[in-house]
Amino acid sequence: MRSVTLGAxxxxxxxxxxxGVAxxxxxxxxxxxxxxxxxxxxxxxxGGYLGDLRQPDPAELPPALDPDGPELAAITAAAGDMTVCIGYTEAVGEQRFNTAVCVSxxxxxxxHRKVHQPAGESLAYAAGDQFGSFDTPVGRLGMLIDYDKTFPESARTLALDGARIIAALSAWPASVTDRAARLPADRQxxxxxxxxxARAAENQVFVVSSNQTGVMGSLRFLGQAKVVGPGGDILATTRSKGGMATVTADVDAEVDRARRVxxxxxxxxxxxYRSTTPADQR
Incomplete structure (x- = not known):
């Protein structure tokens, strides 16, 4: 077991x-x-996120990138010994996916291709269809993309697949229907x-949660990047500002301790448990 530094x-x-690449x-x-x-x-x-979550303009969608193209190659080359998770719009033939990739x-x-799509996102992206964990230099890890973490089954699937760290990448805005005057007071x-x-505490894992800041079109992003421990405690956070939240921890030791009793x-x-399929769809 060893300590690693986690950054959101x-x-x-x-x-x-x-x-963006630079x-x-x-x-x-x-x-x-x-x-x-x-x-x-x-x-x-x-390439940025959508500018309107309810009715995205087809003429203003984020550029779709080749997963084997020079943009991700530059991130991979820079990563070196580090493990890096980053989000982009992935081009797969005529389809576009909201995708997270983890590289060293x-x-x-x-x-990971985002599975759960809020509001009008399905007008801009195809949906992913699976959750899976994988081994990395910092331990077994799984990824979620913003709205995915609303659904407990998403993180639970990753934890059951052995993930001890969940990287939650977000472009999470303030409420689009009832925005508060101050971001910290917004319901979102x-x-x-x-x-x-909740996802960290339920599964007794680390959650490393990133987020966009600033404005894109009609959306104002929350920031609030953070590292959450396996007891559900926020160990470090940027609050609504830009920056990086970092924590140094022995991930395996902390997860094992949380699960000891x-x-x-x-x-x-x-x-x-009942099926997770809604009754009207069975």
Missing amino acids: LAAHFGRDVER KAVGIVESAARDGVDLLVFPDASL GDGVLGT SRLFDLYDC LSHLAELRPDT
Whole structure:
């Protein structure tokens, strides 16, 4: 067992892909100098997120990138010994996915395509259809993309697949229907923190949660990047500002300690639970 430094980034990334890549590479290099082992960027760091969540304009969608293209190659080259999770719009033939990729200097370690789509996101992206964990230099890890973490089954699937760290990449805005005058008072601000803490506590894992800041179109992003421990406690946070929340921890030791007496995964009773398919769809 060993200690690793986990970093969750809050930052603004816009439509300019070249500028986004340069900014991301600079952040990776700075984090490496600071000894960060896992760096989690926000969703849609390369090319930005939608400007309107309800009715996205087809003419203003984020540029779709080739997963084998030079943009991700630059992030991979910069990563070196670090594990880096970053979000972008992935081009797969005629389809577009809201995608997170996890890389190190050795190449791609894992990929996740956002499964759950809020409001009008399905007008801009195809949906992913699976959750899976994978091994990395910092331990077994799984990824979620913003709205995915609203659903407990998402994080639980990753934990049952062995993840001890969940990287939650977000472009999570303030409420689009009832925005508060101050971001900390916005109901989405409360929910964003609540989901991070609940998913960590339910599964007794670390959650490294990033988010966009600033404005894209009609959306104003919350920030609130954080690292949550396996007891559901926020160990470090940027609050609504940009920056990086970092925590150094022995992940395996902390997860094992959280599960020593009450082990939620071991004490599951799946034989007693109803199907998660809604009754009107069975």
